[in-house]
Amino acid sequence: MAANANMSKDFFELVKSIGESKSKQEEDKIIAREMHVLKVKMAAKVVHSRKMKEYLIRMIYVEMLGHDAAFGYIHAIKMTHSGTLAERRVGYMCCGLCLHQDHELMLLLVGGLQTDLQSDNHLEAATALIVVSKLTSRDTIPAILPLIIKLLDHPQANVRKKAVMAIQRFYRLDPSCVESIVEKIKRILCDKNPSVMGASLYLIGDMIGTDASVFKDLVPSFVSILKQITEHRLPRDYDYHRLPAPWIQIKLLQILHQLGNADKNASEGMYEVLHEVMRRADIGISIGYATIYECVRTVTSIYPNSTLLEEAAKCTSRFITSENHNLKYIGINALASIVQVDPRYAAEHQLIVIECLEDSDETLRRKTLDLLFRMTNPQNVTVIVGKLHAFLKSSVDVYLRTELVSKIIQLAERYAPDNAWYIQTMNEVFEVGGDLVRPEVVHNVLRMIAEGAAEEDSDEDNIGQYAVDTYVELLDKPVLPDVMLRVISWVLGEFGHKSKAWTPWDISQRLFGVIERPHEETSDVRSWAITAVMKLSHLHNHIGEVCSVVERYRTSVSSDLQQRTHEFLELVKDIRTMKAVLPADSFTEELDIDSNLGFLDEYVATASDHGAKLYEEQGFDDADMLLVAEKPIAVTPYPKWDQTRVAMTDELEVPTETYSARMHHKNPAAASSSSSEFSAGNLASVDGPWGRKQPAAASNDFHQPKSTSDPSLHSQNQVSAPYQIPESPQPQRNRVDSAASVDSVDDSPVMKKRPTKREQMLSGMFA
Amino acid sequence: AKRSRMTIKFVLMVNKQGQTRLAQYFGEFLSIKEREALENEVIRKCLKRSENLCSFVEHRMYKLIYRRYASLFFIVGVDGSYNNELSVLEFIHNMVETLDKYFKNVCELDIMFNIEKAHFILEEMVMNGEIVEGNKSNVLAPVLLLDKMGNA
Numbered sequence: 001m002a003a004n005a006n007m008s009k010d011f012f013e014l015v016k017s018i019g020e021s022k023s024k025q026e027e028d029k030i031i032a033r034e035m036h037v038l039k040v041k042m043a044a045k046v047v048h049s050r051k052m053k054e055y056l057i058r059m060i061y062v063e064m065l066g067h068d069a070a071f072g073y074i075h076a077i078k079m080t081h082s083g084t085l086a087e088r089r090v091g092y093m094c095c096g097l098c099l100h101q102d103h104e105l106m107l108l109l110v111g112g113l114q115t116d117l118q119s120d121n122h123l124e125a126a127t128a129l130i131v132v133s134k135l136t137s138r139d140t141i142p143a144i145l146p147l148i149i150k151l152l153d154h155p156q157a158n159v160r161k162k163a164v165m166a167i168q169r170f171y172r173l174d175p176s177c178v179e180s181i182v183e184k185i186k187r188i189l190c191d192k193n194p195s196v197m198g199a200s201l202y203l204i205g206d207m208i209g210t211d212a213s214v215f216k217d218l219v220p221s222f223v224s225i226l227k228q229i230t231e232h233r234l235p236r237d238y239d240y241h242r243l244p245a246p247w248i249q250i251k252l253l254q255i256l257h258q259l260g261n262a263d264k265n266a267s268e269g270m271y272e273v274l275h276e277v278m279r280r281a282d283i284g285i286s287i288g289y290a291t292i293y294e295c296v297r298t299v300t301s302i303y304p305n306s307t308l309l310e311e312a313a314k315c316t317s318r319f320i321t322s323e324n325h326n327l328k329y330i331g332i333n334a335l336a337s338i339v340q341v342d343p344r345y346a347a348e349h350q351l352i353v354i355e356c357l358e359d360s361d362e363t364l365r366r367k368t369l370d371l372l373f374r375m376t377n378p379q380n381v382t383v384i385v386g387k388l389h390a391f392l393k394s395s396v397d398v399y400l401r402t403e404l405v406s407k408i409i410q411l412a413e414r415y416a417p418d419n420a421w422y423i424q425t426m427n428e429v430f431e432v433g434g435d436l437v438r439p440e441v442v443h444n445v446l447r448m449i450a451e452g453a454a455e456e457d458s459d460e461d462n463i464g465q466y467a468v469d470t471y472v473e474l475l476d477k478p479v480l481p482d483v484m485l486r487v488i489s490w491v492l493g494e495f496g497h498k499s500k501a502w503t504p505w506d507i508s509q510r511l512f513g514v515i516e517r518p519h520e521e522t523s524d525v526r527s528w529a530i531t532a533v534m535k536l537s538h539l540h541n542h543i544g545e546v547c548s549v550v551e552r553y554r555t556s557v558s559s560d561l562q563q564r565t566h567e568f569l570e571l572v573k574d575i576r577t578m579k580a581v582l583p584a585d586s587f588t589e590e591l592d593i594d595s596n597l598g599f600l601d602e603y604v605a606t607a608s609d610h611g612a613k614l615y616e617e618q619g620f621d622d623a624d625m626l627l628v629a630e631k632p633i634a635v636t637p638y639p640k641w642d643q644t645r646v647a648m649t650d651e652l653e654v655p656t657e658t659y660s661a662r663m664h665h666k667n668p669a670a671a672s673s674s675s676s677e678f679s680a681g682n683l684a685s686v687d688g689p690w691g692r693k694q695p696a697a698a699s700n701d702f703h704q705p706k707s708t709s710d711p712s713l714h715s716q717n718q719v720s721a722p723y724q725i726p727e728s729p730q731p732q733r734n735r736v737d738s739a740a741s742v743d744s745v746d747d748s749p750v751m752k753k754r755p756t757k758r759e760q761m762l763s764g765m766f767a
Numbered sequence: 768a769k770r771s772r773m774t775i776k777f778v779l780m781v782n783k784q785g786q787t788r789l790a791q792y793f794g795e796f797l798s799i800k801e802r803e804a805l806e807n808e809v810i811r812k813c814l815k816r817s818e819n820l821c822s823f824v825e826h827r828m829y830k831l832i833y834r835r836y837a838s839l840f841f842i843v844g845v846d847g848s849y850n851n852e853l854s855v856l857e858f859i860h861n862m863v864e865t866l867d868k869y870f871k872n873v874c875e876l877d878i879m880f881n882i883e884k885a886h887f888i889l890e891e892m893v894m895n896g897e898i899v900e901g902n903k904s905n906v907l908a909p910v911l912l913l914d915k916m917g918n919a
Contacts, residue, residue: 007880015879018786027786057883064787066803086913093886100796126909133894134793158909165894172773172895195905202897237904240861247901250854286860290853297850325821330853361820399827 007054010037014058018065031067034058042075049083053090060094073098073105081112085123092131101137110140117147122156129162133169141170141177149181157193164188164196168203175210182207182214189221194234197225198248201255208258219259219266223273226252230273230280246287249277253294260302267303274299278311286326289319293330300337313338313345320352325361332356332364336371346375357387365391366400373407381415385425392432405433409441419452419463423470427484434481442483446490453495464495472502475510485514485525493532497539504539511536512549526553527560534568535582538575547572772846773896775855776829778862778889779842780878781810788839788878789885793896813840823852832856836863838875858898862889865903869910884910 014034021027041047042055056079059072076098079091099106109131116128129151132144148170151163167185170177178185185207188200208215228234229244229252238245256274260267274295281291296312299305316338319331335353339346346353356368369391372384385408392404408429416422426445430437453464471488474480480488489511496507514529530550537546553565571578608614773794780789787806797805812824813833824831829844832855841859845852863873865888870877878885891906893899900906 012880019876019879060882063799064790066799068799085916089887089913090883093883093890096890097791097886102796123909123912130890130894158905161899162894165897165899168897169895195900195902199894199899202895202899238902240857240901245901247854247858247898250851286853287857290851290857293853294851325819326823326853326856329821329823333850363821363823363825366825399825 006050007057008051011054011058014061018061027065028067031062031065035062035067035069038062038069039071042072049079049087052079053083053087056090056094060097063098069098077105077108077112080109081115085121088124089127092127096131096134099135101135106135106137106140109135110143113144114147117144117151122154122159125151125154125159126156126162129159129166132166133162136166136169136173138173141174145170145177149184152184152188157191157196160188160191160193160196161199164199164203168206171203171206178203178207186215186218189218189225194229194238194245194248198245198251201248201251205251205255205258208255212259212261216259216263216266219256219269222252222255222259223269226256226277227273230276241285241287242283243281243285243287243291246281246291249281249291250294253277253291253298257298257301260298262303264303267305270298270302271305271308274308275311278315282315289327289330293319293334296334297337300341304341309338309341316345317349320349325364328356329364329367332367332371336367336374339371339375343375343377369404369407373411376411376415378415378417381411382417382421385411389425389428389432392429398436401433402436405429405436409437413444413448420466422448423463423467427470427474430481430484430487434483437483442487445487449491450494453498462498464491464498465500467491468495468499468507469501472499472507472510475513482523482525486528489514489525489528489532493535496532496536504536505542508533508536508540508542508546515549515553524558524560526556527558527564530561530564530568534564534571537568537572538579538582543572772848774845774849775843775893775896775898776846777805777844778893779806779809779840779844780885781806781840781842782838782875783814783840785810788875789882789889791886791889791893793893809842809844810840813842822856832859834859839878855898858892858901861901861903862892865892865906868903869907887913 014030017030018027021030038055038059042052042059047055052075056072056076059069059076062069072094076091076094080088080095081091082088083091095109099109113128113132116124117132119125119128129148132148136144145167148163148166151159152167154160154163164185167178167181185200185203189197189204191197191200204215226249229249232239232244234244238248240246243249253274256270260270278292278295281288281295292315296315299308299312312334316331316334319327319334322328322331332353335345335349353368353371356364357372359365359368369388372387376384388404388408388411392401392408395401395404408425412422412425412429416425449463449467453462453467468491471491474484474488492507492511496502496504499507511529511533515526515533517525519525530553533546533550537543547569550565550568553561554569556562556565571581604614776792776794778789778791779787781787785807790802790806792802809826809831812826812831813835816824822832822834824833825847826844828847830847830849830852831842831844832852833840833842834856835841841863843855843859845855849855866873866878866885869884869888870881887910888906891900891909
């Protein structure tokens with residue numbers, strides 16, 4: 001039945017030439033020609049639906065071979081409601097292949113779908129359901145869901161089955177959409193057609209994943225269905241290679257897995273049927289093994305039953321010792337599940353597992369790594385981590401490497417036999433896979449080192465010392481990943497004083513090396529290194545040299561770096577302060593931060609006694625807050641320009657010169673001759689409240705700074721100065737530069753204010 | 768709560784030269800260029816593996832389950848966390864048997880000349896990325912009915 005009788009010779013030629021093409025270039029040429037032809041033909045005024053169906057199929061070819069045929073999409077959509085059923089089916093098929101739920105043309109389909117869903121012809125409804133399960137988005141759910149719910153009772157099983165799947169699609173987009181039909185969904189389990197029942201398992205499986213409790217009462221039903229299936233109570237055509245409805249069995253097993261997990265009662269109801277399934281699936285064929293495997297997975301995750309576990313272990317042994325690679329693969333998988341329940345089973349197959357680790361099949365090797373991961377315990381952790389590490393070094397696949405890095409770190413954190421090994425392992429991971437390590441991991445490592453160092457009072461197995469010594473040596477390497485340099489810098493800064501082999505000055509010099517390495521502009525490694533150098537600086541006599549190195553970064557592009565260098569250079573001026581700020585060995589000490597700067601209270605009190613003005617915060621003050629509280633939303637039109645307006649502007653900063661006055665200064669000729677007209681003319685034309693002529697009384701309330709005493713100014717009082725954002729602060733206004741540091745005591749009026757973000761950073765920096 | 772993920776992400780039929788004969792995608796939408804790249808990588812991976820190795824390969828965030836039938840590779844990509852690969856391998860076999868039943872000794876040319884029929888059959892078997900029908904009669908009934916109504 002090779003050739004398609006209803007297609008044209010052109011189609012035949014197209015397929016033939018694609019099949020015979022010898023290279024990608026040749027194929028591309030054929031497709032380009034075809035696209036050209038299709039564009040013309042599809043755009044013709046009148047195209048018979050039979051022809052259009054063929055064009056659409058050819059369009060699918062074009063897209064399948066890597067070329068964009070978006071010009072045809074609209075024709076596919078039109079095809080969904082013209083022509084014969086078969087032709088419309090092709091239209092829908094093309095839509096399903098080419099469009100997606102967010103495509104702009106999707107909306108055009110909704111109307112047609114709604115019609116077809118209500119069609120008397122069950123094939124039309126079924127086709128529409130297929131498209132619904134592929135292309136609907138969250139927004140279209142309300143338009144379609146009610147129709148689908150009705151179809152759950154359709155006389156045709158095919159339609160009911162697809163309707164359930166459509167609802168599953170909706171559920172995945174928006175779980176709340178099934179809230180009203182949960183009972184109805186449960187009843188679909190009892191549908192007399194096994195396919196419909198089977199389809200409902202997918203939706204139910206999803207719902208159980210969200211909240212298992214809703215379906216716990218159905219465990220007996222699932223068990224009963226599974227029992228009936230294995231006892232061959234379904235029609236023969238559900239058999240696949242003599243095994244009845246295997247995929248439905250497997251799905252049921254997955255559901256039992258979810259429901260029995262950590263639930264003794266539920267699990268006990270399952271033991272018998274699980275035993276039966278395993279027994280009956282053991283007929284020596286692939287699909288039987290797949291079913292048994294799923295059983296093993298279920299048995300190992302529900303409440304344990306020793307008989308079942310024994311059986312599961314036996315099956316696993318058979319898989320693992322098989323010559324067939326597929327069976328070996330599922331055997332390794334199964335063993336990984338079993339050892340989580342009972343680690344003893346791993347020992348029995350140790351040899352085979354080792355063999356699989358070196359198998360020529362890469363897939364098998366990777367799976368064995370996973371098994372090893374699950375088999376780890378304090379006794380074998382060093383060996384297993386070693387193996388994982390070997391893989392990490394030799395692998396280039398990013399996904400695999402990320403997985404390995406994560407696994408090694410997990411094992412190291414959980415089972416490290418001693419501190420030295422832990423640091424060693426983490427170092428290796430950072431070096432080989434530093435770019436794949438998540439930032440939190442770095443913090444965990446630092447914390448573990450610090451806590452370890454704090455606990456010890458003896459010098460033996462001193463983790464701090466060990467870490468420092470190791471890291472100093474590591475710095476000999478010319479290239480290290482950033483994540484390592486950060487860890488090294490921090491450890492050397494905090495614990496450098498503990499080293500017996502290296503003096504703080506030795507270490508500082510090494511850190512200079514880190515600082516001076518080429519770094520990216522955005523890298524923060526220099527900051528870490530400079531801070532480390534700062535911490536060590538009062539422990540040796542070479543502060544001058546430290547300063548000269550640090551100086552160079554005073555004008556760095558990185559503001560963080562600038563800040564640190566400035567702070568350091570300030571602290572250097574007073575060694576006592578520096579020692580207080582950067583004490584050695586105090587990582588675990590609590591830092592008390594008084595955010596109200598209570599220690600300044602006395603200073604402020606004294607100063608204000610001598611007449612200094614207290615700081616007034618600019619911006620939102622009490623009067624504004626009151627206004628906002630009284631009138632949160634303006635539902636009435638703004639009041640006319642009047643006294644209330646003036647009252648507000650009273651409290652705001654007013655520029656030294658009014659707008660008109662400034663114009664006057666800039667343009668004396670113009671201003672002097674027609675100053676009043678100028679301003680009046682300009683401003684009067686602005687009709688809004690801001691620009692309107694101001695009543696004379698109000699103008700007198702404007703602050704007139706003493707500096708401008710030009711009489712012409714006063715005559716212009718009748719025009720309102722449009723409100724402007726205040727210019728740069730006037731000296732006598734006590735507006736303080738908020739960036740001023742707490743430490744710099746100057747002659748400006750004393751202010752008492754909340755610490756800025758910067759100050760908090762400062763105190764936080766030495767944590 | 769476990770987030771529900773669809774099992775099957777794509778179903779491909781690709782020949783040894785790397786030419787795609789059929790492609791269906793489920794779930795996340797991939798552009799034409801992305802699909803082309805994915806299909807190339809996937810077929811290359813499968814071609815590299817010798818006959819006696821297992822039928823499963825990990826590729827990025829997918830697991831590939833594949834089997835060669837004459838000149839065509841049938842490749843199904845599943846979610847990386849799905850763990851019953853063997854059941855999917857058997858699904859592939861079921862699909863081939865179903866195509867065989869419909870086309871009477873199916874070959875690559877049958878698929879090429881009747882690509883829409885191949886799609887119809889696949890659409891009856893997989894919905895939402897799940898294996899929704901394993902019963903061959905149920906799969907073929909709607910397709911045969913459509914044929915019978917003429918203009919097939």
